[in-house]
Amino acid sequence: MKALAARRHHRFAPAVLLLLALLVTGGVYAALAPSPASADTASTADIETGKKLFQANCATCHGANAEGSPGVPSLVGVGAAAVDFQVSSGRMPMQMSGPQAISKPRQMDEEQTAALAAYVSSLGAGPAIPTDAQVDPADGDIANGMALFRTNCAMCHNAVGAGGALSEGKFAPALWETTPRNIYQAMLTGPQSMPVFNDANVTPEEKQDIIAFLVDQREGSAGGNALGGLGPVSEGLWGWAVGMGVLIGAAVWIGAKSS
Amino acid sequence: MSTTASNQHREAPAKPTTPAGKAADYLDQRTSIGVLVKEFARKVFPDHWSFMLGEIALFSFVVLLISGVFLTMFFEPSMALTHYEGQHPANMHGQLMSVAFASTLEMSFEVRGGLLMRQIHHWSALIFMAAIVTHMMRIFFTGAFRKPRELNWLVGMTMLILGLAAGFSGYSLPDDVLSGNGLRITDGVIKSIPVIGSYTSYLVFGGEFPGAHIVPRLFTIHILIVPGLLLALIALHLFLMVLNKHTQYPGGGRTDDNVVGFPALPVYVAKMTGNFFIIFGVLALMGATMAINNVWNYGPFDPSPVSAGAQPDWYMLFLEGSLRLMPGQGTEWVIAGFTLPLNILVPAMVVPGLLFTFLFVYPFVEAKVRGDEREHHVLDRPRNVPTRTALGVAFLTAFIILALAGSNDLIATHFHLSINSITWVFRVLIFVGPVFAFWVTKRVCLGLQRKDRELVLHGHESGRIVRFANGEYIEVHRPLDEQERWLRVNYHAYEPLRIEPKSDARGVKRKGYGADRRWQRLSRFFFEDRVEPVTPAELAAAHAHGEHDELAPAEHPAIGAGVGAGHGTTQGH
Numbered sequence A: 001m002k003a004l005a006a007r008r009h010h011r012f013a014p015a016v017l018l019l020l021a022l023l024v025t026g027g028v029y030a031a032l033a034p035s036p037a038s039a040d041t042a043s044t045a046d047i048e049t050g051k052k053l054f055q056a057n058c059a060t061c062h063g064a065n066a067e068g069s070p071g072v073p074s075l076v077g078v079g080a081a082a083v084d085f086q087v088s089s090g091r092m093p094m095q096m097s098g099p100q101a102i103s104k105p106r107q108m109d110e111e112q113t114a115a116l117a118a119y120v121s122s123l124g125a126g127p128a129i130p131t132d133a134q135v136d137p138a139d140g141d142i143a144n145g146m147a148l149f150r151t152n153c154a155m156c157h158n159a160v161g162a163g164g165a166l167s168e169g170k171f172a173p174a175l176w177e178t179t180p181r182n183i184y185q186a187m188l189t190g191p192q193s194m195p196v197f198n199d200a201n202v203t204p205e206e207k208q209d210i211i212a213f214l215v216d217q218r219e220g221s222a223g224g225n226a227l228g229g230l231g232p233v234s235e236g237l238w239g240w241a242v243g244m245g246v247l248i249g250a251a252v253w254i255g256a257k258s259s
Numbered sequence B: 001m002s003t004t005a006s007n008q009h010r011e012a013p014a015k016p017t018t019p020a021g022k023a024a025d026y027l028d029q030r031t032s033i034g035v036l037v038k039e040f041a042r043k044v045f046p047d048h049w050s051f052m053l054g055e056i057a058l059f060s061f062v063v064l065l066i067s068g069v070f071l072t073m074f075f076e077p078s079m080a081l082t083h084y085e086g087q088h089p090a091n092m093h094g095q096l097m098s099v100a101f102a103s104t105l106e107m108s109f110e111v112r113g114g115l116l117m118r119q120i121h122h123w124s125a126l127i128f129m130a131a132i133v134t135h136m137m138r139i140f141f142t143g144a145f146r147k148p149r150e151l152n153w154l155v156g157m158t159m160l161i162l163g164l165a166a167g168f169s170g171y172s173l174p175d176d177v178l179s180g181n182g183l184r185i186t187d188g189v190i191k192s193i194p195v196i197g198s199y200t201s202y203l204v205f206g207g208e209f210p211g212a213h214i215v216p217r218l219f220t221i222h223i224l225i226v227p228g229l230l231l232a233l234i235a236l237h238l239f240l241m242v243l244n245k246h247t248q249y250p251g252g253g254r255t256d257d258n259v260v261g262f263p264a265l266p267v268y269v270a271k272m273t274g275n276f277f278i279i280f281g282v283l284a285l286m287g288a289t290m291a292i293n294n295v296w297n298y299g300p301f302d303p304s305p306v307s308a309g310a311q312p313d314w315y316m317l318f319l320e321g322s323l324r325l326m327p328g329q330g331t332e333w334v335i336a337g338f339t340l341p342l343n344i345l346v347p348a349m350v351v352p353g354l355l356f357t358f359l360f361v362y363p364f365v366e367a368k369v370r371g372d373e374r375e376h377h378v379l380d381r382p383r384n385v386p387t388r389t390a391l392g393v394a395f396l397t398a399f400i401i402l403a404l405a406g407s408n409d410l411i412a413t414h415f416h417l418s419i420n421s422i423t424w425v426f427r428v429l430i431f432v433g434p435v436f437a438f439w440v441t442k443r444v445c446l447g448l449q450r451k452d453r454e455l456v457l458h459g460h461e462s463g464r465i466v467r468f469a470n471g472e473y474i475e476v477h478r479p480l481d482e483q484e485r486w487l488r489v490n491y492h493a494y495e496p497l498r499i500e501p502k503s504d505a506r507g508v509k510r511k512g513y514g515a516d517r518r519w520q521r522l523s524r525f526f527f528e529d530r531v532e533p534v535t536p537a538e539l540a541a542a543h544a545h546g547e548h549d550e551l552a553p554a555e556h557p558a559i560g561a562g563v564g565a566g567h568g569t570t571q572g573h
């Protein structure tokens, strides 16, 4: 200690301290950050597996080096988040060609997805996969999430995230079952017709608020069966089918009781 | 209970003993109401399930009134701003909103039974409108609007429009995003009216949309003006119904000069009471189990957001559809500095204008082309008036296509179709669909009429084959019984109007010939294709010809009043 105290005034001390500080911050950052670092930290073995998987499942469309082909985007720089979103929601590998790639039961398990993500992000840095803490709905502000969702998302996804139509057979899907991580990643990467909501537009905290709001919608309605959350059209349909159905049935029954 | 209508002091034949009896006697001695009650109790009402459709409308209106009074006690019609302090719903906590919206939330989450009442009220509104429309379909397709009931048709039409006004004004009260979108459209439609549009909009909203006045104004309309008018008109409607007597379906013994049915007391009143409880119960159950208009999902009104799936309640959906179908390009004209936005005027004014005009004038037009001044108390079987039935179906087709067009985004997502193609399909269908529906319905009606003729002339096929001594095979036909025959022959097949010649004997041109000619043309459209009912002569001829078809010739009792009624009561008009 004494030695340390003695050298405190050494003329290299500031430089050493600065170096130390940088190292520590860097280390902490590397450990904690959601990091595009995944590319750097992913083992070369992962990247190798990912490359093989890519060649087997994706290359026909995206090209041998993910450089893209006519009608299929290049994946250089889309980041791990895009891959994780597309593959874990089952959209990729794409099968049917339609107005848009639709989500299906996922084909790649967690490990394979991670490997693919590692491979793609090794080609060029892009948004990384968010951490579990970032997407935890428990820490979000539901009311703020509602306000953000209303102004940024409801025009495509409906007020409670029940989904909506876009032009030419494209659609914004219902969000009842989307995982919190995929909600986050969808905003981060803006799949297909959806705009990107980068961290300057919608901050990570706000993204978490939106997740909290969407997850809260899954609790159901205080009013009873939510009838799909689709609003007046489904209410009208149910009104006719159930209400008028039963009432006319009753009228026929009462009418028949006499004659 | 007294049996005379005399006001003189008199000795009651037997003093009433029960409390109810005493109370009734007390009332009767002071008002002589007994006479009225008895008169009414003995009044005969025909019976049919479709006559209860009006009742569904009536009783859901009663439910609307009761639940509405409850809501009025907690709703605050103010557009002043406030922060919502309640913990529920979580997505509204601390948000800036109007007092109207906040009071709606408080009513739903703080007031015991408040949400239930709100939902009962809203479901009742949907069912009220559905019942009115179904009731009206019954009136239309059976021809219950004919003389002397044209006036009641007009009263009904006015109530239909008031019903729309009630729904629209109530829907907009909570001041949420969805209803605000509706108001925004209304504002746009008002502004699209040439010259006076923008002034009218300022008048309605008390300044630039949305302003701070529209909710209190709609509140007055919704809880005072519209229900007041509706109540008065319902009273008039029912009074006219009793005055004109109720119509009856065709059948043995039923004519334009009698009423066959049950006395109001006890049969009709018992049924009515039963129906009331069923309707009340169903509405309460719907309110308790099915969420409706959960405004906190839409959030407090703010003019900018419009969420996907923004639609009005079902009875306004045809207007939404009409707007969605209208192509926007090239339909906004600027003439001498004035904008003529046909892309709004046509779908939002012309289309509903045409639909409602058709409904308003139809009874009068039909009376004119039928050319009869008679009273009609026996209803038509829809097949026996093919053109009317076909017009009605065409109208419904147009209405349904518009409502579907108003839901085009939901159709797109649920059936994985392109919204653009759906819109184009509907743009074509709105012209082709009604015409096609008209043609098909008319053919079906004429076909059914022909089948009726066959049946009357030749009887039911029995499937029994008989061989005669001379070797001839025939299938035995069972003749129709009197009831069945009455139903099928007792109608009038109108012919196109006959008009006076163009010029009189001296060759002078007759005034009004042109108009007559136009009516005649319309009359041809109605009655050119027709199937005449079987006449007695034809029937006799058919019987003579097919004598041996009938192994056991039926007795033919004369059909008279009462016979057909079976167990009912007949009352002269």
Ligand code: HEM
Pocket (backbone or CB within 6 Å): B050, B051, B052, B053, B054, B055, B057, B058, B061, B132, B135, B136, B139, B144, B145, B149, B152, B153, B154, B155, B156, B157, B159, B160, B163, B234, B237, B241, B245, B246, B247, B248
């Ligand atoms: C506020 C809504 C309405 C209520 C509460 C109502 C109620 C009733 C009731 C209880 C009856 C007698 C039972 C029946 O025939 O169903 C009746 C008859 C009638 N209603 Fe309505 N109604 C309403 C709207 C309408 C509308 C929109 C129309 C047509 C435009 C209409 C036209 C008639 C006619 C012509 C009758 C006489 C039917 C006959 O004698 O066969 N009503 N109404």
